[in-house]
Amino acid sequence: MTNLSLQPMRVLVTRPQPQADNLANAIRAQGGFALTLPLLDICPLPESQPLRDCLQQLDQYHKIIAISVPAVEYGMNMIENWWPQRPVGIDWYAIGEATANALQQQGITANARSGGVDSEALLALTDFQQVNGQRILIIKGKNGRDKLKSTLTERGATVENLVVYERVCPDYPAGYLPQQLSAHRIHVIVATSSQIVNNLQSLLNHHPDADNLKQLTLIVPSQRVAEDARACGFNHIAISEGAGTPEVLDTLARLSDTVS
Template identity: 45%
Template sequence: MTDCLFDATLNQIRALVTRPQPEGGRLAERIHQQGGRAFVLPMLSIVALAETQEVRDRVLQLDRYEKVVVISQHAARFGLELIENYWPQRPIHQQWFAIGETTRHTLAQLDVPAVCSRQGNDSESLLALNGFQDITGQRVLLIKGKSGRDFLEKTLRQQGAQVDTLEVYQRLCPDYQPDEVRQQLADHGINVILAGSGETVRNLCQYLPQTILEHCRLVIPGQRVARLAETLGFRQVYTATGADHAAMLSVLEKINDETFL
């Protein structure tokens, strides 16, 4: 982190950032630049899956798909690394889509132009795009992590598309000592926790007692994750418009202005 503060719009914020590295460190740096304090304790580990013959066969058939949908920035990074081993030039006349601006930006950095919804960062927002209003008979490839939500895959099939998946990474829960997370909150005077997904929230709950969940401010992206967090016991849930840094920081600015901080 640098010692130079560009402004003090987050001067009351002491945040625990639970994103995997290196994204967690980048978000913590942004908080620091706005006068806040941030500590990174990832609640997800992102690990590439082994390249099996089934995976190679799927990649070699990339040109048979009219649409390729990339589910996350990690899928973009691991997926493109794999594809470039077999496709020095990607198939032409193929539409690429991203879920969320962060994923679209990651693809752009890898020289893959992709379309994403400006209305949200979830599967529902993607399905509302014009490109998915009539997909009967089209072949669609989903590049994603292992397991996870299957809503998009099921919906596309119900709408008549032929859907295959390419799983390129898995999400694991880090192994911390039983009291380590709770001690971090106490030692650093944490007054807000940032979580980027439902799985992150679930993993967080493994390390925190119910009494802390009820009094902890939690910033998450989207209403679906908000409902999950409330079901798990969080009572002060703040919903950002997306999982990107700008959306999360915007919510932190509002929290910073609240008189009870």
């Protein structure tokens, strides 16, 4: 992680809490200005019968994949209700270093692709090349990408989803986001997922200054999210090496010398 000053940077942080405050505090610690305005809320889902069926059969899975930090938080709470002692002999995997760290805090050592923050990175692991006949569980949020399940199914695995949370857009008043961008003279927006980008577009749409505001620089964590951002009309995009705080700070530092 860079130690360069971020003093010229005025950044909008849109990730959910508490991650938003963590990133904003790190930006401020390096001299930058950070405004937090989460464009995703994470809400746990109640137990359903399909969810209970997955939990009861947890010991039948060869591999378990956690998609995100909320997947670990809410998924492990549910698992512990059914399995005070977790079944052994299961290989655990995580998308991204933050998710792997969250599992480590639960006492689980997870495999993760170094530097990889999406499904494609995980699917490139050697462990997922030959999965014919294996049973795999994916702990995830509602309406997330289905790339993992579809690809692993094509490779011969039996794959189930354990859906433990949903992402919703916070209910901000009309015009609130553009007002905050202008009032705080924001010139960089951190958008760490495609859903955040879509919510950003929705909150800017129909505003008289929407086209100008879409000229602000967006920091995104992958080429896939960058493509979604371009489709939403954002033209100035910086791709970081991941969605974590160190990667975002490094990207801000690279941008800082372009800001007067």
